[in-house]
Amino acid sequence: MSSLGTLPDWAATAPALxxxxxxxVVLLVDMVAPDEQNSVxxxxxxxxxxxxxxxxxIWYLLSGTGQPGAGDLDANGAIELFGGSLVVDGLSLxxxxxxxxxxxxxxxxSYEYLxxxxxxxxxxxxxxxAATGMVMVTFANSFVTALISIELVSLPSYAxxxxxxxxxxxxxxxxxxxxxxxxxxxxxxxxxxLIYVTTGSLQFDAVTAVFENxxxxxxxxxxxxxxxxxxxxxxxxxAAVPFHFxxxxxxxxxxxxxxxxxxxxxxxxxxxxxxxxxxxxxSYSEVTDAIDWVIAFQILAIVTMTVANFAALKxxxxxxxxxxxxxxxxxxxxxxLAALTGGADGAFVLGSGLAHLMVYGFMNTGAxxxxxxxxxxxxxxxxxxxYGLGRQAPVACGAMTIFLFSxxxxxxxxxxxxxxxxxxxxxxxxxxxxxxxLVANSVVSLFYYTGIVKALWxxxxxxxxxxxxxxxxxxxxxxxxxxxxxxxxxxxxVVVEFAETAAGMVA
Amino acid sequence: MAVSIEWxxxxxxxxxxxxxFGILTQRNALMFLMSVELLLNAANINLVAFSLYWGxxxxxxxxxxxxxxxxxxxxxxxxxxxxxxRNFDNIDxxxxxxxxx
Numbered sequence: 001m002s003s004l005g006t007l008p009d010w011a012a013t014a015p016a017l018x019x020x021x022x023x024x025v026v027l028l029v030d031m032v033a034p035d036e037q038n039s040v041x042x043x044x045x046x047x048x049x050x051x052x053x054x055x056x057x058i059w060y061l062l063s064g065t066g067q068p069g070a071g072d073l074d075a076n077g078a079i080e081l082f083g084g085s086l087v088v089d090g091l092s093l094x095x096x097x098x099x100x101x102x103x104x105x106x107x108x109x110s111y112e113y114l115x116x117x118x119x120x121x122x123x124x125x126x127x128x129x130a131a132t133g134m135v136m137v138t139f140a141n142s143f144v145t146a147l148i149s150i151e152l153v154s155l156p157s158y159a160x161x162x163x164x165x166x167x168x169x170x171x172x173x174x175x176x177x178x179x180x181x182x183x184x185x186x187x188x189x190x191x192x193x194l195i196y197v198t199t200g201s202l203q204f205d206a207v208t209a210v211f212e213n214x215x216x217x218x219x220x221x222x223x224x225x226x227x228x229x230x231x232x233x234x235x236x237x238x239a240a241v242p243f244h245f246x247x248x249x250x251x252x253x254x255x256x257x258x259x260x261x262x263x264x265x266x267x268x269x270x271x272x273x274x275x276x277x278x279x280x281x282x283s284y285s286e287v288t289d290a291i292d293w294v295i296a297f298q299i300l301a302i303v304t305m306t307v308a309n310f311a312a313l314k315x316x317x318x319x320x321x322x323x324x325x326x327x328x329x330x331x332x333x334x335x336x337l338a339a340l341t342g343g344a345d346g347a348f349v350l351g352s353g354l355a356h357l358m359v360y361g362f363m364n365t366g367a368x369x370x371x372x373x374x375x376x377x378x379x380x381x382x383x384x385x386x387y388g389l390g391r392q393a394p395v396a397c398g399a400m401t402i403f404l405f406s407x408x409x410x411x412x413x414x415x416x417x418x419x420x421x422x423x424x425x426x427x428x429x430x431x432x433x434x435x436x437x438l439v440a441n442s443v444v445s446l447f448y449y450t451g452i453v454k455a456l457w458x459x460x461x462x463x464x465x466x467x468x469x470x471x472x473x474x475x476x477x478x479x480x481x482x483x484x485x486x487x488x489x490x491x492x493x494v495v496v497e498f499a500e501t502a503a504g505m506v507a
Numbered sequence: 508m509a510v511s512i513e514w515x516x517x518x519x520x521x522x523x524x525x526x527x528f529g530i531l532t533q534r535n536a537l538m539f540l541m542s543v544e545l546l547l548n549a550a551n552i553n554l555v556a557f558s559l560y561w562g563x564x565x566x567x568x569x570x571x572x573x574x575x576x577x578x579x580x581x582x583x584x585x586x587x588x589x590x591x592x593r594n595f596d597n598i599d600x601x602x603x604x605x606x607x608x
Contacts, residue, residue, distance in 0.1 A: 144569055151576050155583050162587050171594040172603040174587045179539055179600060182580055183530055186546035189573055190523060193553035193566075197516070200561035202569060222516075249606045 012079045012088035015053045015096045016135040022049025023128035030121030039120050043111040046124045050107050054100035061093045084205055085142045090502035092138035095272040098361040102265040103131040105477040109369045110257045112471035130156035134269040142203040143192045154181050161254040173253025180246040188233025194226030204281050211284035224290035237270025238330045241304040251323035256375050260368030263326040264361045280506045298338040304331030305441040312448050317381045319371050321448050329360055335422045339429030350503030352421040355496050359414035359488050366481030367403040373474050388461035397456045399482035404449040406485050409442045414488025515556035523549035536588045536598040547577045
């Protein structure tokens with residue numbers, strides 16, 4: 001169809017296929033050589049697979065696969081597969097780029113983190129399978145494929161969070177994540193069943209067609225309930241506030257690379273589903289008369305930002321502070337859905353959310369990988385344990401400073417510009433209250449972010465602190481994330497351009 | 508049709524509510540899993556009943572997928588509950604609470 005050249009249409013799903021294939025190769029390597037010492041081979045295969053998937057995604061994005069052609073701007077250009085159950089367009093490729101970048105950093109950092117742990121091949125293959133699911137979520141164009149791919153993200157994630165089997169914290173985190181995840185996916189499925197009850201179809205296009213011609217008549221109450229339940233299911237994946245209870249525990253108990261993976265990539269996958277479902281399918285007056293989900297997202301956004309930032313202030317463990325900061329960032333991105341009041345251009349509003357997720361993907365992954373580094377050094381989790389670390393490991397601490405200030409929204413990384421765009425969006429969309437909440441919460445968040453930075457550089461260590469090992473893979477991943485975070489400050493214009501083209505395809 | 512369609516909705520809503528009640532009150536992780544099964548099967552009743560009502564097979568096929576997903580979820584869940592049991596000697600969901608706030 002569109003600019004894949006001589007490749008068949010199904011080749012557009014290559015990022016997902018490569019990740020899936022890599023997961024199987026990892027298992028195969030383990031089957032052929034099942035000794036515990038081949039971790040170089042396993043992580044080498046995983047890193048290669050992630051690199052290939054990222055490369056393919058960027059190639060597709062640059063060559064304009066599934067995007068409006070330069071010649072005819074009206075043509076949508078999206079590639080539909082399997083009778084329209086999957087769709088590959090700019091939005092999916094943009095999110096696939098975020099997800100594959102995060103996967104690359106996570107598998108790179110996992111090599112040293114997993115050094116002496118058993119079950120490494122299972123770990124890598126589960127990470128890659130979850131990543132396959134996340135990329136599939138971006139392709140989903142029907143409630144069936146959306147559910148299957150969301151579950152393909154969730155099920156490996158539960159196992160990964162609990163993967164330190166003899167660690168009490170990891171087991172507890174896994175249990176909490178699983179119980180709340182199972183509940184919210186059940187609610188999500190019930191919501192989908194109510195959509196089917198009212199419209200008689202599950203494919204996004206077909207559901208949209210029902211709203212366009214005739215509507216659902218007297219069943220609009222059931223439709224509203226279904227939409228509300230789908231908000232719940234999506235809210236769990238993005239960890240927005242009333243559905244966030246699992247997040248701090250799961251992020252704290254999980255191995256730190258997995259916390260990075262879930263808090264960045266899984267959240268992005270949740271958001272792409274939210275964008276597609278709510279902007280593409282539920283934007284008709286038929287739905288908004290039954291339930292005004294824009295108002296629902298406005299409330300969610302404000303509550304998420306405020307609760308998460310004030311909860312973060314009370315924390316003493318650095319990993320838990322970052323966990324709450326990650327919840328707060330879900331609130332910031334929700335502005336992109338909450339500002340769809342018709343006052344501003346839809347593509348601009350959504351595009352700002354997309355751009356923030358891109359920047360967030362690098363800075364948040366980097367911050368959690370720094371925690372992975374401290375867990376590797378085994379220096380403790382409390383903020384006091386980080387005192388004076390800056391003198392021992394200046395490169396890693398410098399990178400962490402960039403991540404934290406960028407997360408706070410200071411002009412040291414792309415986080416400054418993306419937050420500025422979100423503020424602009426909230427003013428254009430005539431929901432200034434959201435903008436005020438964004439600024440106020442960024443100020444609050446500055447307290448705990450600078451607290452960590454101060455611990456790293458200013459405070460004196462209480463006892464002896466001697467760091468002798470500087471693991472290459474972890475450092476490479478952290479430095480990569482830091483470079484990208486900084487580069488996204490001057491390069492933000494390019495990202496926004498891609499993001500707005502991508503968002504224009506659904507908005 | 509012998510049974511009118513709204514009764515299926517009532518049945519499914521009732522089963523959903525029973526499942527939700529179970530989740531809110533049960534402390535045993537296995538009972539929690541069974542309550543989640545009730546929620547999923549409530550959705551399946553909707554899907555199968557309205558598959559007949561709308562005259563297409565989408566709902567029935569989706570119900571099959573949901574059954575398969577439920578089985579996968581239980582497999583993972585029991586694995587995690589086993590790990591928790593080894594660490595805490597208990598599968599009471601309120602016992603595994605070392606992390607707070």
